[in-house]
Amino acid sequence: MTMPVDSGALYDRLIVQRARKPLFAGRLENPEKIGEGKNPLCGDKTRVELQLDQDHISLVRHHTRGCAICLAAADLMAERITGLNIAQAEGVGRQFSAMLVEKDGQPATSATAETPALEQLEAFAPLRAHRARIRCAELPWVALKEALSHVDV
Amino acid sequence: MTMPVDSGALYDRLIVQRARKPLFAGRLENPEKIGEGKNPLCGDKTRVELQLDQDHISLVRHHTRGCAICLAAADLMAERITGLNIAQAEGVGRQFSAMLVEKDGQPATSATAETPALEQLEAFAPLRAHRARIRCAELPWVALKEALSHVDV
Amino acid sequence: MSAILEKGPVHQFDSAAIRQQFPILAQKVHDRPLVFLDSAASAQKPNAVIDCMADTMRTQYANIHRGLHWMSERTTEAYEGVRDQVAAFLNAPSREEIVFTRNSTEAINLVAYSFGALLKPGQAVVISEMEHHANLVPWQMLRDRAGIELRIAPITDEGDLDLDALQDILSDGQVALVAITHMSNVLGGVTPARQIADMAHAAGAQVLFDGSQFVVHRKTDVQALGADFYTFTGHKLYGPTGIGILWARKALLDAMPPFMGGGDMISTVTFERSTWAHVPHKFEAGTPAIIEAIGLGAAISWVEKVGMEAITAHEAALTSYALTRLADVPGLKVIGAPKDRGGVISFTMDDVHPHDIATLLDRNGVAVRAGHHCAEPLMRRLGLTATARASFGIYTVQEEIDVLADTLVRIRNFFV
Amino acid sequence: MSAILEKGPVHQFDSAAIRQQFPILAQKVHDRPLVFLDSAASAQKPNAVIDCMADTMRTQYANIHRGLHWMSERTTEAYEGVRDQVAAFLNAPSREEIVFTRNSTEAINLVAYSFGALLKPGQAVVISEMEHHANLVPWQMLRDRAGIELRIAPITDEGDLDLDALQDILSDGQVALVAITHMSNVLGGVTPARQIADMAHAAGAQVLFDGSQFVVHRKTDVQALGADFYTFTGHKLYGPTGIGILWARKALLDAMPPFMGGGDMISTVTFERSTWAHVPHKFEAGTPAIIEAIGLGAAISWVEKVGMEAITAHEAALTSYALTRLADVPGLKVIGAPKDRGGVISFTMDDVHPHDIATLLDRNGVAVRAGHHCAEPLMRRLGLTATARASFGIYTVQEEIDVLADTLVRIRNFFV
Numbered sequence A, B: 001m002t003m004p005v006d007s008g009a010l011y012d013r014l015i016v017q018r019a020r021k022p023l024f025a026g027r028l029e030n031p032e033k034i035g036e037g038k039n040p041l042c043g044d045k046t047r048v049e050l051q052l053d054q055d056h057i058s059l060v061r062h063h064t065r066g067c068a069i070c071l072a073a074a075d076l077m078a079e080r081i082t083g084l085n086i087a088q089a090e091g092v093g094r095q096f097s098a099m100l101v102e103k104d105g106q107p108a109t110s111a112t113a114e115t116p117a118l119e120q121l122e123a124f125a126p127l128r129a130h131r132a133r134i135r136c137a138e139l140p141w142v143a144l145k146e147a148l149s150h151v152d153v
Numbered sequence C, D: 001m002s003a004i005l006e007k008g009p010v011h012q013f014d015s016a017a018i019r020q021q022f023p024i025l026a027q028k029v030h031d032r033p034l035v036f037l038d039s040a041a042s043a044q045k046p047n048a049v050i051d052c053m054a055d056t057m058r059t060q061y062a063n064i065h066r067g068l069h070w071m072s073e074r075t076t077e078a079y080e081g082v083r084d085q086v087a088a089f090l091n092a093p094s095r096e097e098i099v100f101t102r103n104s105t106e107a108i109n110l111v112a113y114s115f116g117a118l119l120k121p122g123q124a125v126v127i128s129e130m131e132h133h134a135n136l137v138p139w140q141m142l143r144d145r146a147g148i149e150l151r152i153a154p155i156t157d158e159g160d161l162d163l164d165a166l167q168d169i170l171s172d173g174q175v176a177l178v179a180i181t182h183m184s185n186v187l188g189g190v191t192p193a194r195q196i197a198d199m200a201h202a203a204g205a206q207v208l209f210d211g212s213q214f215v216v217h218r219k220t221d222v223q224a225l226g227a228d229f230y231t232f233t234g235h236k237l238y239g240p241t242g243i244g245i246l247w248a249r250k251a252l253l254d255a256m257p258p259f260m261g262g263g264d265m266i267s268t269v270t271f272e273r274s275t276w277a278h279v280p281h282k283f284e285a286g287t288p289a290i291i292e293a294i295g296l297g298a299a300i301s302w303v304e305k306v307g308m309e310a311i312t313a314h315e316a317a318l319t320s321y322a323l324t325r326l327a328d329v330p331g332l333k334v335i336g337a338p339k340d341r342g343g344v345i346s347f348t349m350d351d352v353h354p355h356d357i358a359t360l361l362d363r364n365g366v367a368v369r370a371g372h373h374c375a376e377p378l379m380r381r382l383g384l385t386a387t388a389r390a391s392f393g394i395y396t397v398q399e400e401i402d403v404l405a406d407t408l409v410r411i412r413n414f415f416v
């Protein structure tokens, strides 16, 4: 039983680490924005809470019950969008979705000032080969979208 | 255009003759029994009229709008049952039906006093290979059954 | 004989190559080469379809949608890929508007049930005098269930839809839906769909076209037609049985309640209450005809490779040729003379019963249909109880029409 | 390890020969041999089925019932012959009681619609806590449409039907139908169908068994079970997709109005009024899944050649073996402990999410299902949101269960 399981490209070390020990899990005392995502197929749920500083996202926490992909996606999303302004965060989200539906071999969409690079979120690229799991990684972004579309809590 | 069409075993000379010039077509003045058969699939219709002499079928006429098989079946039925008693006529009918569903090569059911031989009705045996047409030949027998099940007209 | 015999598209079409792709055409029937002129009932299948279905079962099959494993994901992709293909085939604005059903019949029943549920007593549905039972009985059932009025648009003696009469029928504004065949399976006539759609819309009605016959012969563009609903059936389009298509505008599908309940069509389920999945899944309860949908995809690819324009031209030439040849058969009467005819010809021959015609043709290797063709009210309108019907497909050739015509002459001699 | 490993029916069954008949089992997935443990979702197909369908399309195909020509008559015989086969397979009293549907889901929807039409507001339908959505949503829809009460028979913590509670539910005599699964697709438990039928009948109710899972694993005898309705689905029985079966007692079918309208289900049609064909045709509108029905016939023949008793014994031995092996996987919990279990095992493993289990198993060639298995209310009853599920079929072998168990251990190590 010493041989490790073949985890393919999907369960990257970073993903597994963050799923085990998320850095942004928890709740905010006074969240300004809250959004939720639910996947009825598997019961996964995530709640995203935001603190804004003017137009900038200054603090993010998520409360996630889900699979490793969903947990890590929530945690890495939280990390990535912290410090961005809302338009930039939304841009990252669009880029993230685009990456997941890209055909292998297609050039990645390039980052601009409005849509910053995906950075660590690139770890989810192998999901392309697991289409049924894509919504696991998108769930936190659904929650974020909901959070940002609410004017107040 | 001199080569005749291949009519297979089904369109026996007797059948075609009777379809063209039926011998028992028409109506009775005072029929004691009347029965009708209809095939909604093709609109074929036949009306069978009987004169009884005690238990014996003394006179039969049919009024048929249908295909050659149906016409000939009506006419040859009329011929065959004339002179039989009711039980015998019904026996011929049962035997006729049995012949039509027999698998090729099976021994024909043998005639007895109660169920007289099929005689000319054997001409319809090739219908076995044309199951969709069997009901054309059975239609007059359906009408006969109805006629015999009515007590009076 | 007409000029079409010497030239024309019939000869530009590589019929031999096409026929080779249909293994069944090499079969003999009663020791004669099979002459299959019953494609309007159901078409034969090319190797591309047969092999695709067999390969799917041999190499890439599992249940779809809910599976996370390789076989399931690949099979889901193949199945959902056909939805894209069908959307393109019909020029539908969106793949989400394509619902897989068993056949045209189920597609129309789905509309009668689910769109029917939105109608109110007193509203009316219009069909025509020349509908297949599939586009008649579901509306009768709706009428009897829900107090909907069923109105019948008459046809002319030639077999065309009577547009003036349709206009009258629409005039009181009570009509919610006009459901009409896009091509008659008995008379072969193509209906003026765009005109019908415009008339229906002007009267505030939606329009459904039963494309079961049409899509096989001509390019279909639901947007250009102005259709609201469109249906067809896989087995007539050289595809497998067990698969059909309902296309409908998304707004309509969104508004309609589901038809059947079960797995795959739900979003969440509790004992108290269930919520429905998005369209088209809301209308696809249970394990769909996965292998058949994939087979339909292969059929569409194959048809598109041959080219719908080439098919239309080939069949138009064949149909003219057949009308010419049949005109020479003594006692033969072609039923109807629609303005625009596809490759379907119904006929009678003196008083030789159509059933006898069909059986004797069959003895000589020629397969045609005989009967009411699931259009009893049309037969009654025509004053007939049955006709014989020859219908043509991609693989039909002139020589087969010659065999048909010659054999008919001999059948007539046999009886008369 | 248990004694079953050393001896027992597993080795009397020529698994190698059987596996060779399923070409897909030779496929590799992610460079690993495919270990297909998802048969409860849909089974793979033997060559006998694949070849039968391909041969039908290559040599003997046409639309059925209304055709008078050779191809149509032969195809009709093949199609109708399967009705006889299915009747024998279920030990149904009559072939006329066999209705072809798309799948189990449609079969149950048909009953909910057509038998449902005979019920009166206030009457009740009973289902259980462990139903597949296919045997739940149609009854909810009936409830909401027709004012029928929907009652839920609870299960025990082990996953058996609570018969005492069922007795209470039946006691007021308002129940018209008890519709219960014959084998759970999540817990694997076989329900005591005969007892349920007796209880239902004593309370004046009819009984429907959803045999989608059961018929695959054990001999089914609808008469011995005392069933009134029975349904199953072809694709789980090694047959094609697109074909399922409803069996019902003839008196019930005769009394029920049709479900869909169209060709082949009518006797006569006028615009004013149509009359219906005899059963079973009354319930088969339009061109049926002809090729798929014929393929189902091939599947049944093939299963009967292998022998249902041998299959039952093989799977029972495999299931015990699997339970033993899975008991050794740290953190693994088998869900439910029904008295009588078929070859289906749901499990969780610590807090590793079932989706991660399934994806990682897949990376290693092992196909299992994960999720709510179309049984959300059951999941809620169990306090779970999802499980992983391994299920076994004719072709499953011990070595595959070893791969499953070993890989699960490694997955756990990976996460914990």
Ligand SMILES: Cc1ncc(COP(=O)(O)O)c(C=O)c1O
Pocket: C263, C286, C287, C288, D040, D041, D103, D104, D105, D106, D132, D134, D135, D181, D183, D184, D185, D210, D212, D213, D233, D235, D374
């Ligand atoms: C118990 C049970 N009932 C019903 C169904 C539905 O079968 P189908 O999707 O083929 O209609 C399934 C399988 O998915 C099942 O396991």
Ligand SMILES: Cc1ncc(COP(=O)(O)O)c(C=O)c1O
Pocket: C040, C041, C103, C104, C105, C106, C132, C134, C135, C181, C183, C184, C185, C210, C212, C213, C233, C235, C374, D263, D285, D286, D287, D288
């Ligand atoms: C015009 C028309 N509509 C509907 C149908 C019904 O098609 P299906 O039996 O495949 O549902 C047919 C063919 O039979 C047809 O020709």
